[in-house]
Amino acid sequence: xxxxxxxxDGKRHAYWALVESYRTPRxxxxxxxxxxxxxxxxxxxxxxxxxERCAAHQGGLFRNTQPEWGEVDVKxxxxxxxxxxxxxxxxxxxxxxLGLDRFLEETxxxxxxxxxxxxxxxxLVLGRLCDxxxxxxxxxxx
Numbered sequence: 001x002x003x004x005x006x007x008x009d010g011k012r013h014a015y016w017a018l019v020e021s022y023r024t025p026r027x028x029x030x031x032x033x034x035x036x037x038x039x040x041x042x043x044x045x046x047x048x049x050x051x052e053r054c055a056a057h058q059g060g061l062f063r064n065t066q067p068e069w070g071e072v073d074v075k076x077x078x079x080x081x082x083x084x085x086x087x088x089x090x091x092x093x094x095x096x097x098l099g100l101d102r103f104l105e106e107t108x109x110x111x112x113x114x115x116x117x118x119x120x121x122x123x124l125v126l127g128r129l130c131d132x133x134x135x136x137x138x139x140x141x142x
Contacts, residue, residue, distance in 0.1 A: 002030070014038065087130040095122060 004015045016036040021028055095101050104118035111117070127138040 001036070084130070088126050091126045091129045092122070095125065100125070 002017050002019050004017055006013050006015060016039050017032045018034045018036060019030040020033050021030050023029075101118070101122060104121050108117040108121065124135065124138070127133075127135075131138070
């Protein structure tokens with residue numbers, strides 16, 4: 001946190017800013033992350049504590065490598081949003097053995113799109129093969 005001063009109506013007012021340090025070729029610099037305005041000491045300490053916790057959020061991720069045990073109530077465990085793996089894998093292997101993947105790459109032109117057309121066509125073919133439904137259903141569920 002850094003205190004910034006401004007003159008307003010002939011008086012000097014203190015405002016607080018949350019800053020972040022970064023390195024440049026010309027040396028360390030600071031940029032303002034958020035303007036906090038005029039704050040009392042309790043507010044400044046609260047913001048400073050939150051900023052310190054966020055900066056070290058994953059600091060201790062790999063420090064404790066000992067396994068931790070916990071109890072699980074198996075009656076309350078359930079599976080959600082599971083995906084079927086066998087159908088798409090089998091369909092992709094079939095497309096590769098038939099040479100359809102090479103055919104699509106040779107036939108469909110390459111453009112500036114994020115997802116290449118041969119890959120999109122492969123996804124659509126696999127979607128129809130595994131779950132015959134609309135493209136919207138494939139995008140939402142598959």
